[in-house]
Amino acid sequence: MIIELHLLQSFPVSNLNRDDVGQPKTATFGGCTRARISSQSLKRAARLLFDQHGLDTAETGVRTKRLLTEAAKVLAERGKHSDDAVAVAEAGLAALGFGIDKNTKLTEYLLFVGRQAVELLADFCAENWDALLATANKKRGKKGETEDGEKSTKDKAKKAKPDKVTEEKAKRILDARRAVDVAMFGRMIADNKDFNVDAASQVAHAISTHAVANEFDYYTAVDDLKPDDESGADMIGTVDFNAACYYRYANLNLAQLAANLDGDLDLVTRGARAWLSAFVHAVPGGKQNSMAALTLPETLLGVVRERGAWNLANAFLRPVTGSDLMATSTARLAEHFERIRGFYGDSQIRSVTAASLAGDLSSLDNVDVASNLDDFIARVLASTKA
Structure with a gap:
């Protein structure tokens, strides 16, 4: 119909x-x-x-690049150190297959998600805190150094290809079955067509x-x-x-x-x-x-x-x-x-x-x-x- x-x-x-x-x-x-x-x-x-x-x-849903920063706020409110919360949320999104701009901490493109996505991402990060924190610490080298002790010249949150278990968790975070506007207007995620609507x-x-x-x-x-x-005008325009x-x-x-x-x-x-x-x-x-x-x-x-x-x-x-x-x-x-x-x-x-x-x-x-x-x-x- x-x-x-x-x-x-x-x-x-x-x-x-x-x-x-x-x-x-x-x-x-x-x-x-x-x-x-x-x-x-x-x-x-x-x-x-x-x-x-x-x-x-x-x-209804939201269109945002700020899943990382919003999830980090939730983690900080739950008692996690704010710097660690940002690093873990970044590692979490990377593990789920999403690239992050290292300077702005924004996702590469706007994601159309349900409003529960921030809490679900925070839950995923909390459940995998130790592993994600280890990944984050390895990446940032505590003092900006690589594993070999050399200064890092390249610090990008590279996208990973998630395994089946992690992809299922990503689907839950991106679940749009209760977001009517996502269901109506659709969603296209170039990196993973399984998340498309x-x-x-x-x-x-x-x-x-x-x-x-x-x-x-x-x-x-x-x-x-x-x-x-x-006399005269102080601003002119069209x-x-x-x-x-x-x-x-x-x-x-x-x-x-x-x-x-x-x-x-x-x-x-x-x-x-x-x-x-x-x-x-x-x-x-x-x-x-x-x-x-x-x-x-x-x-x-x-x-x-x-x-x-x-x-x-x-x-x-x-x-x-x-x-x-x-x-x-x-x-x-x-x-x-x-x-x-x-x-x-x-x-x-x-x-x-x-x-x-x-x-x-x-x-x-x-x-x-x-x-x-x-x-x-x-x-x-x-x-x-x-």
């Missing part, structure tokens, strides 16, 4: 997702420039809301339904304590922005989610509800303090299907024009969906639920029209159980 979520959302002056030079991200689509918000930005904005929409914080959710980059040209705001600021007889109506698309494969969550149907159900609610409310945080582009989607289309998936972005391959972009975009979305359904058939579709604050949905056939968000989510989820 697959849930698809299609949203139309208009943002006023905003720079929600910047590129490397600070401009709002864009993409060329249908021969013209569109505003764009990356899928990564939208996923982060959504998953940070999961605990506000029915999930406990303990049922296939994502249950796919998220598209949001693009504007119409052509967009980035603009910039020229601003000045004045020193409040400047003498009255001095901030890039645009304003756009975006098409957003994401889907959730409930069978994959159930497999990732070890068949916990209660967690799957609550996770699906949190996914729907969070994605509707997800707004990236870029430049929000200076622009407050805190708008909500105005058109929502939810499709529940047995198989397949339809991204409806091609409804806007020809850019929308006119003064009422939301109403026109809503009509385009509905018409495009009906054309695809008519051509490819809809035997795989269980239900279509729609709601719109500003558009005409009359071209949609066999659709449940929801009166509010709670009704929309309830209708979508109910059809997954039919």
Whole structure:
């Protein structure tokens, strides 16, 4: 069973997702420039809301490079010497197959793990304290010397290939069967594919339904304590922005989610509800303090299907024009969906639920029209159980 979520959302002056030079991200689509918000930005904005929409914080994960330092803190709180705790945690991660930057004590890349991972790593280090401390002491030579008494010129926490017993312990530390966002968005660990998690959710980059040209705001600021007889600005700068109506698309494969969550149907159900609610409310945080582009989607289309998936972005391959972009975009979305359904058939579709604050949905056939968000989510989820 697959849930698809299609949203139309208009943002006023905003720079929600910047590129490397600070401009709002864009993409060329249908021969013209569109505003764009990356899928990564939208996923982060959504998953940070999961605990506000029915999930406990303990049922979500964290993305971090700081497993070593956090586990060392736990070991120190348990009475271990802080320097030894850091060295043992480093040796522990190396034994589990993860490389560590010797200067920063960070893992080589962000790890997406359940919130219990820090405690579990600390437990692993405590259980193997003597062996790991011996390895750490051998490595650091107590005074920065090698076994031969020569000064060490190379001090890297090299990755090891763990044996089967140690790998099982690593799997327990990296276990994501209770971390709903890891189960949804997946995990890829290049050094060990056994730790990978296939994502249950796919998220598209949001693009504007119409052509967009980035603009910039020229601003000045004045020193409040400047003498009255001095004039002129004390700071001058520019901030890039645009304003756009975006098409957003994401889907959730409930069978994959159930497999990732070890068949916990209660967690799957609550996770699906949190996914729907969070994605509707997800707004990236870029430049929000200076622009407050805190708008909500105005058109929502939810499709529940047995198989397949339809991204409806091609409804806007020809850019929308006119003064009422939301109403026109809503009509385009509905018409495009009906054309695809008519051509490819809809035997795989269980239900279509729609709601719109500003558009005409009359071209949609066999659709449940929801009166509010709670009704929309309830209708979508109910059809997954039919």
